[in-house]
Amino acid sequence: MTAVPVAGRAPLSPLGLAFLVVASTGWGLNFPIMKFLLTEWPPLSSRGLCGVVGALGLALVALARGQTLRVPDGMWLRLALVSTLSIGGWVASMGLALIWLRASEAAVLGISIPVWVALVAWPVLGERVSLPRALALAVALAGIAALIGGGGIDASVGKLPGILFALAGALCVGLGTVLTKFFKLAMPPLSLAAWQLAIGCVPIAIAGVLIEQPQLAALSQFGWASMIYMTLIQFCLCYVCWFAALERLPAATASIGTLLVPVVGVLAAAAMLREPLSASDIAALVVTFAAVAVALRT
Template identity: 30%
Template sequence: MEAEAASRPRSGAASLGLLALVILIWGANWPVMKMALTYMPPLTFAAARMVMGVAIMFPLAWATGALRWPTANDWRLVVMVALMQMAGFTALVITALQYVPAGRSAILAYTTPLWVTPGAVLLLGEHIGRMKAAGLGLGLAGVGVLFNPFGFDWGKPEVLVGNGLLLLAAFLWAALMLRIRGHRWDGSPLSLMPWQLAIAAAILVPTALIVEGSRPIDWSWPLGAFLFYNGPLATAFCFWAIITVNRSLPAITTSLGTLGVPAFGLAVSALALGEPLTFTNTGGLALILSGLVLVTLADRRRAAG
């Protein structure tokens, strides 16, 4: 009974609260990751995040009585989350950050609604009412304004590679959102998270050693601070939180809600890194935030009805 209760989705209000925390932590993490790359190679940094997540989540799950071997039904999704989100998404975006500004990277990596919305309607049968459709339109318009394909040099191969990696990361996460929402879970997010992180670490650690083993690492207090922010918060907590949210809220709502991450990330990047916050950027942010308000109101009306 305890495991069954733990695996049930959380209430809408609790899930929205978790989503808000994810937006703040992951949004601020884009300039943090950008700065961390001056001290540590990208894949090594991604691997370190997963190792720290493992070191936190296994003892936490054990101490709370949640640690257990996943059921056969959950194992496929455990592997998919580890491969597509934790290892794949993280490695793609941290590599792309070498070539693309942090604010722009956040925007491209969170174009998931472009892929989630049609999939959720066709595959999951989710309904889009007028208010949610308007929110979707505003959010995607904001992404389009912020994307601004005329704002970077298409003649540089590394720029094209970086932008392509970010779009691929968004597609992977969108596909995972749809799969998570359609799955009937046996275990709770806390009981499954240690195994997901362990698989991701088992992939990223040897990959980093092979690809970047000869590259130097500047062990210092700033790097320690960046890793501390990424291990307990951006990795252990946020991965647990976003999967919990994804299991509780409609896939379209979750994907649109995550648009708050690039909005906040763009603002923080402007403050922390001096990246320009232009009229185009502020206009795009306003559209995204307006879309989020409409989607939230639509879900509340539906819940009240």
Template identity: 30%
Template structure:
């Protein structure tokens, strides 16, 4: 039975990586019919009823967590992370954006040092150097006069916001707080703020085409509802470090899916930079497998 559950857990985590990885292409295609912040808001708000249904079916608490915890969490996780991700996709390719956003564990290490007292050690130090070198190569500052800055800027901001939300959750989450409950409320709060900002800055600029509706459905159902079920099942039957390494496939799938479907072929410098960042993320995840490793928990996201 244990072997069967382990096999299913590995299948779950790889399916999850496929869902999250391909979503970078899905979101990029959706932006043909919508302004970026508006799609970000609709994506988050459409996922909230799915999470609410999950809470009801599981008979979990619907109580609003303390505002001093859930309000900043929603602003960082949904408003900041998702909003900046879609702005990055508006200006840059899906594959490049995926790699830069997934630098989140690197920023998390840096924030956890002064905030949580988790000093850098072991493989984290070479991982940090590799990631920063890879980032520098992707940004190509020697071509700054011709390289657009908006896409990389918002992608890095997205990863930083994601990391900050994890730090906030780690430090201020109330004891016994249900993760799905917190996710529902932070998505609801962050999504409303995103919608207000989108209407203020962009207006209602959306075309309800079949690809756009399909993109929303993809984000709400497999991208959110199924993703959380797969993630929780995998974490129940696999060490967190193994699950973390497997989800590293998500940005790689994003890069190759964007290459195959959108024709976004990385140039030589982007390829070298992506390899450096991926190697850094692998080192960070590998360290999670070491015994007696106490690292900051990462909430599940794509």
């Protein structure tokens, strides 16, 4: 297997950028929704079962559109590896991280993804990081660091498990993003998303049901609404848009675009959960957003 050609200075796909914005916005909004849902349902069960239902829904849509669900010969191992990292690792890790962290904290800590992508994409994909993009990425990460400090993440033993789970989830997505580009999983986008969600979420759902033993009666109307959002938006819409963006954009560009997730997550957590949002938080959000815009243009 050879690395894909270097992206160079080819113009970015507007459609790819649009898909990226939809995915990042949907994922950012999901952080306060996940945090609220934890008050009614445990993390592995809620995220795992929503992912499984989302996978079934995408499979039905793919069949209705005439797309095949058949996995090409010789692709199962690659598909399983990418799905376990990109979906399974992220779904489980971020669900557990929210037990110890606020929604805004988890959103910020979880988006160290561009760092891992940049480190791996250069040797694996041959995607060199230009100096302007590296500087923009550094500025964006500095903005995220300011958000962490402004949000009051206390480096204490009490929050350490959540911090480690969030970083582990980001690392899994970073590796999975690069491998998705490297392996070139040749399947229709809806079918690919369905299989990745199924492979990544079925083990988590089974573990959640067996260990956490969730009760449907514990869900309120808002709890059901949260489950529906996670199923239809976070898993179905956002992942289809993410895979579509990866088809049209360099891995590093797509990962930098996900820096919009903590911006949306922090603002949504402040509005929906009344989590504190200071003037320094707002300034850091502006810096992060501006750096993302610069990085996407270089």
